Amino acid sequence: MKTVKKCVFFFLALFLFTTFAYAAAAPEILANAAVVVEPSSGEILYEKNAHEKTYPASTTKMMTGLIAMEKGKLDDVVTVSASALHGLEEMGSGTNLRVGETYTLHDLLYLLLLPSDNDAANVIAEHIAGSQDAFVEMMNERAQQIGMKDTHFSNVHGLHDENHYTTAYDMSLLAREALKNSLFAEIAKTPRAVINGEEILTTNHLISRFKDPNYYYSYAIGIKTGFTTPAGHCLVSAAEKNGSRYVCVVMNSPQDKSTGKIGSFTDTKALFEWAFSNFEEKTLLSKSTPVQEVPVRLAQNKDYLVLTPEADLKAIVPKDLDPKSLTFDYEVQESITAPVKKGEALGKVTVSSGDKTYGTLNLIALNDVERSTFLYVLDRIKSFFNSLPFRIVLIVLVALFILLLVIRTINKRRRRYRNQRMRYGGGFRRR
Secondary structure (H helix, E strand, O other), X not given: OEEEEEOOOOOOHHHHOOOOOOOOOOOOOOOOEEEEEEOOOOEEEEEEOOOOOEOOHHHHHHHHHHHHHHHOOOOOEEEOOHHHHOOOOOOOOOOOOOOOOEEEHHHXXXXXXXXXXXHHHHHHHHHHHOOHHHHHHHHHHXXXXXXXXXXXXXXXXXXXXXXXXXXXHHHHHHHHXXXXXXXXXXXXXXXXXXXXXXXXXXXXXXOOOOOOHHHOOOOEEEEEEEEEOOOXXXXXXXXXXXXXEEEEEEEEEOXXXXXXXXXXXXXXXXXXXXXXXXXXXXXXXXXXXXXXXEEEEOEOOXXXXXXXXXXXXXXXXXXXXXXXXXXXXXXXXXXXXXXXXOOOEEEEEEEEEOOEEEEEEEEEEOOOEOEOHHHHHHHHHHHHHOOHHHHHHHHHHHHHHHHHHHHHHHHHHHHHHHHHHHHOOOOOOOO
């Protein structure tokens, strides 16, 4: 394969890109760690200490809820046990579940994800796995499946434990996975619900005006808050605007002592506004756009073959991206030999800008190309005469011919010598 590098975006890019805005610098945030991700592609738009160890607090309950939805039956009736409530009386959020009370698993999930009920987390874990420890094993196994390489869970609710940790990036992976579950996505964006006759409210002020309307963000669709003193204020969230969706994670954000503002909410709103204002999905390559011409051999009435991308290449890019900054690296053969079928993959193209790679696509044949029988036969003949076996046979024949010439020469000299002897009576006389 021969690599051909195009350092300037070809003219069709001017058609694909129209107007551009000027990108603003990312906002200064209070959180110690954060990341903003486009969930379908995993494209990272912003990161700050995204792979640094941090404590998840109650954002842990995202994993608890996801596993319960995947493993349990929503209409199961679950009884609150004494072991589920043990040790939680003075330990953070709860709705004061009582031993012997019954709830459906569906209702427990709302208690888990809206008011962030620790009691509900333990009850759910025991129901699904038989014990909290067994459920924690399921959490760590699921984390590895998702790709959360820097995460370890030691409980189901997120109360502080030195061995219970994660990263902002890992939590974005969990959020992306959880939002694929329709029930999780529905609960995550619910501001209030009524469970067993009692109204419960979400702790996520981005989606609710009930407790503090100053934090409300109309485009937010979830997901989960968390707080302990060591973890600080944490928020895993998602928002949609004009067809774009982003996941934002902020970890270990402080509360302003003078204003009382919680940094996790103000940080998240600022990052979402920045992302929506400065990024958008664009088509960098269209599958209907010819991008390369390759010489074709042995074709009938055709000298070259047109290659196009096998699909559209879309990416989340800055709105002010200069199309001239895009680089196209082609990997195609110097020539193609007919016959070729339409859609046959014959190379690749990689699109990048600076050190950022946006994607790689196969290049496929735009049309069928038939082979010329006459050219094919001539090529076979030519190939035969240029082949190693033919050259070996030719060398052998030349060697035999030379050998025959040598033998013939020797025999001719011998006959001449005999003739001379016979002419002088069988030999020469001495005097």
